Amino acid sequence: MIYPDRFDVIVIGGGHAGTEAALAAARSGCRTLLLTHNIETLGQMSCNPAIGGIGKSHLVKEIDALGGAMALATDHGGIQFRTLNSRKGPAVRATRAQADRVRYKASIRHMLENQPNLSIFSQAADDLIVEGDTARGVLTRGGVRFMADAVVLCTGTFLGGVIHIGMEHHSGGRCGDPAANALAERLREQPLRVARLKTGTPPRLDARTVDFSKLGEQPGDTPRPVMSWMGHRDMHPEQVSCFIAHTNERTHDIIRANLDRSPMYSGVIDSTGPRYCPSIEDKIHRFADKQSHQVFIEPEGLDTHELYPNGISTSLPFDTQLELVRSIEGLENAHITRPGYAIEYDFFDPRDLKHSLETKVIHNLWFAGQINGTTGYEEAAAQGLLAGLNAARRVKGLEAWWPRRDEAYIGVMVDDLIRMGTQEPYRMFTSRAEYRLLLREDNADLRLTALGRDMGLVDDDRWRAFEIRRDAIEAEQARLDQIRVQPGSAAAARLAERIGPLSREQRLSDLLRRPELGYDDIAALCEGAPQDPLVREQVQIQAKYRGYIDRQSEEIEKLRRHEATRLPADIDYSRIDGLSNEIRQKLETARPETLAEAGRIPGVTPAAVSMLLIHLKKRD
């Protein structure tokens, strides 16, 4: 049957990409349908119940700044919060939360069910309805045809998913859920490049069988970080600790002795897994001289005894899993509640997408999330938001939007994927962003919320809260610019211990830039400082890093101004300092005519374009 109501946008898949896509499309004012296998698994975390971490929390905060759900759900579900890299510079600081997977899911479902313009339907999508080269709708397993102007596909690890435990394997989208085989077959018929990737998950443990006295305890941070700009600590449920265990030589011997029963080492699986989240058998093989690996023992929630042993993802047979777990100190009597497994699945080469995440070959069809070769909830959610927004913009006759590399990590990720593709599951790192100092997690709202508001993604409450914070930061910066400290004054005397006597009058904003002084020292000199810790932090960061930030901004401006600059036909790339051999080769082969063309070659980074510009300047 054809469903009687027509939708503007249909999103397939209620994982992290799909939920953000559906919310973004609906927030943009489009009648949206979220079609997913099972309404009970909306927002389900297939693997580790944790959100954020280095590079990833930058994405979460950007999603949040654009009105998305992930950060707020983390504040509702987070049972341990930490700031990673807290002693390093603000560019690489990151927030990480261990989440109660049930509370997280409930929060996502609550937001979806209460989102105006959004309907949910629980059934498998078996086919796309494509007319000519344009997507028109979706056919479900039960024979319902949903018609729409735009379709966003967010099917994660489910397309042609095969689950491996030891030498056993069976079809599945993730443990306990069916694979999407009919849809996978249909997509394989399209002129899109498709390949296989794999990922894995560890066995889960029953906390009542673990001896915590033998493990190191890792409590959350005080003061406790908050994930969302709209979040606060009162939202957080009870907080708990994580723990640390260690593998040992016996664990490694058990794994080595059973490698021939590992689907990865016996040749059953030949697709590539996530380099930065390797299985324990990978670690033992690749780092053969390492005598021990850390295993983070993380609670899965407040109302369950299940634990997630982060660091021993495995697809070894179950008997080996049990033996290796029980070889670890503190886990000698551990009961496994679910075996670990690996999963292989289809992904589509993201080079067949536009920056908007629309496919190049089927109009009005967008792909987001793990289907594009990425790994991680945060990467998926960020793509989902972008794809859902752009599907909605198409329906409304508006130009596609995506952030530039110097505007957001979302821009870095999409640009990397679209220009370079990926041979292994792609995850975000701060090192992927050349303008790290501008793209901090602490200023994601200052970078993106106004843009989100213009595009209809940011509601009134978030906008008001943002305006208050932004105005408070600007007012405080202006105040510090105006107040001056005179040599010999009481304020100067208070500072003398830290920076010696003042030789001349100084503005508070200049004093704040001195490495010996922090915002609290400056705020204590006179009344009127704002109390909001986020405002105080932002004023301090912007003052301390002003020089670097200005330099990066100038570099970006310069590159933009010089995009039309011509590259001489006789340019010798081997003589340009700082270029990697790979980039040299690519430039040599493509022989671009302008800097803009050079920058569009997959793999030629903005930093490399900057080096070309410097070289041209020297030549002149």
Ligand code: FAD
């Ligand atoms: P998913 O979260 O997979 O969601 C897909 C959704 O689409 C599901 O709701 C599904 O039911 C629905 N769906 C699929 N096909 C259809 C259809 N035809 N019709 C209707 N609905 C459909 N990430 C890491 O960062 N680190 C890890 O170590 C890690 N390990 C993992 C281990 C395993 C075993 C798995 C399965 C995943 C792992 N991940 C890991 C990946 C992480 O779970 C994904 O990156 C993330 O969930 C991707 O989000 P997504 O929205 O793209 O897809």
